[in-house]
Amino acid sequence: MTEPAADPDFQPEMRTEKDSMGERQLPAAAYYGIQTLRAMENFAISGLKPLPVYVDAGLLIKKAAAIANAELGCIPTDISQAIVQAADEILAGALRDQFVVDVYQAGAGTSHHMNLNEVLANRALEILGDQKGNYQRVNPNDHVNYGQSTNDVIPTAIRIGGLLALGQTLYPALDSAIAALTAKADEFQSIVRSGRTHLQDAVPVRLGENFRAWAQILRDHRRRIETTAADLTELGLGGSATGTGLNTHPQYRHRAAALLSDFIGQTIRPAPHLMAAMQSMAPFVAVSSSLRNLAQDGVKISHDLRLLDSGPKTGFKEIQLPPVQPGSSIMPGKYNPVMAEMTSMVCFQVMGYDQAIALAAQAGQLELNVMMPLIAYNLIHSIELLGQTLSALSQRCLAGITARPQRCQDYAEGSLALVTALNPKIGYLKAAAIAKESLETGKSLRQLVLEQGLLDQAEIEAVLDLAKMSRLPE
Incomplete structure (x- = not known):
């Protein structure tokens, strides 16, 4: 059956919104508003959209702020409840396509921040039985954003997003890789192979101890990452525009931090100096550096696996990595160490992200660092990339490695x-x-x-x- 031709004259239903720069029309079905529309037009740069866990972090902050501000008498209870319901719906998976601002955007993340505020305001309006865009009833700035600023929300979202990504992705993946390597260490403990230093013959070692050493390396990296991530639990939220707390209730920052602690299952507290927490990107640089350090050893381990598997006739071939796909478009029967190769590529990318974070972190001036959108994306993406990579490496490579004991013995004896x-x-x-x-x-x-x-x-x-x-x- 032939589909009817699209009507070239069809125009979607539109609504009109107004901001300080004037009026604009946008699709009536959209939950984002006029400021998001302007950002979409200004920043058609990469096609990269905010990472889901970063959106989650912002939603949790908005939820905590709405509850705290209602309890403290700063916004009406019915509006607070509608904002909270909207946030919970989106956290559960609704309206995820409404977060549309490119990663490379207005300094400090104002565009993404307003995208959050507008989507929550418009969904809250629907919950209250009103129409999207009627900001006299629920306003993105006056209600959703009460007592907040991009300048304290975005660095808080980076912190919360980083903690969520570590707990959901990287730590479980590291644990999985450590367990897989330890299991192989026990399995291969009796196998002796020739050690190699400078890629030349060296005194013999146990193949099992090679795997146990790699497990210990990853265990040490997990500890280092946890140490640096501790600084992410101190928030500048409540500092408002410059760290002075202008237009916030004196108890707001403490109540919001307590709520966020409950939401993510970790102890969160206000920073001892809100202005310092808003200005310095040092906690993000520290976490990123620990990720880069992990990535560097990730390259070393993946290269070791490739060397030990090299061959099959003209290399070491002391171990066999599981073949997961054909390795050549021209050479039949060839299998390559693709999971190890992929691991190295990801680790190189993480190292590059770390360099960009370091440059962005030093580019702040006075009361604000405007490069936060770049830091947010690179840091959280690094965490998720490493987590997904280690998980795939564990499942599709490490768990299936076999040893070639006779080859190991022959090299060791010779x-x-x-x-x-x-x-x-x-x-x-x-x-x-x-x-x-x-x-x-x-x-x-x-x-x-x-x-x-x-x-x-x-x-x-x-x-x-x-x-x-x-x-x-x-």
């Missing part, structure tokens, strides 16, 4: 670095000469030591015991 264990028995110079002769003649270290009468068979076996040599100290 390594000239075993001569290191002979040092206490025959001396460094004699051991070096034995290693050189082994390389030139192809004879094994054991054979040369026996031929030259340096040690007997029992002594050689005791000294060149790979299991003993690769055992970590207690």
Whole structure:
């Protein structure tokens, strides 16, 4: 059946809104308002929209503010209840397509902030039985935004958004990766492989201890991230425009912080100096730096996995990463370490985001840092990228790794670095000469030591015991 042709003359129903710059028409069905419309026109830059968890953070702040301000007699109770209901509906998944302002927008995040205020105001109007756009009844500025400013709401939203993203995404993913690596460490503990330093043969190590070391590296990064994230729990909310608290109730910041604590299940408190909390981006830089540090080791671990899996005929091939897709458009039967490769790419992106955050953080002047939209997106996106990456790596790579014990054993037995264990028995110079002769003649270290009468068979076996040599100290 043929669909009817679209009517080229069709015009959607419109409504008129007015702000300090004049009147504009916008779709009657839209929950955003005139200031959001202007931002959409001004900032058609990247096509990137606010991250959902960042929107959630703003909604939680608006919900807390509405409750606190009603309790303190600053806004009518019925309007507060409508704002809270609107926020809860959106948090549950409604109207998510109404948050439309590009990531690269007006300084400090005023455009995104007004997008929040307008959507909540218009939905609250519907809940109260009124029409969208009737801001005489519920006003985005006078009610939804009572006692607030972009300058204290946005840095608070970055804090809350960061804490939510860490708890929902990154911490569980780190725990999953640590568990997967620890399981493989136990599975591979008895396998001895040749160590390598400078990409040259070194004394033997346990394959299981390689995995246990990676698990410990991630465990240490989790602790470092948690330490830096503690500063996110101190809020400048209640500072209003410049940190003085103008147009706020004296108890507002304390009540709002208590409500936010309940909402996210973490202890939130007002910062000891609201002006400082609004001006300095140092907490975000600290968290970002800890993410960059994790990313750097993420690259190291993913590169180690690729090296150990290299081959299958001309590389190390001491482990086998699970093949998850064909690796070549031209070479049949080729499988690449794609999950490890993807991990490195994400980690490089996080490092780049960290550099942008550092530059943006130092670009504040006097009472405000106008680069907050960039910081918000880069920080929260970094957290989510690393979380999603580690989760995928754990499920589709780490959990399915298998070892190739014989390949590991052959390399460990054939390594000239075993001569290191002979040092206490025959001396460094004699051991070096034995290693050189082994390389030139192809004879094994054991054979040369026996031929030259340096040690007997029992002594050689005791000294060149790979299991003993690769055992970590207690």
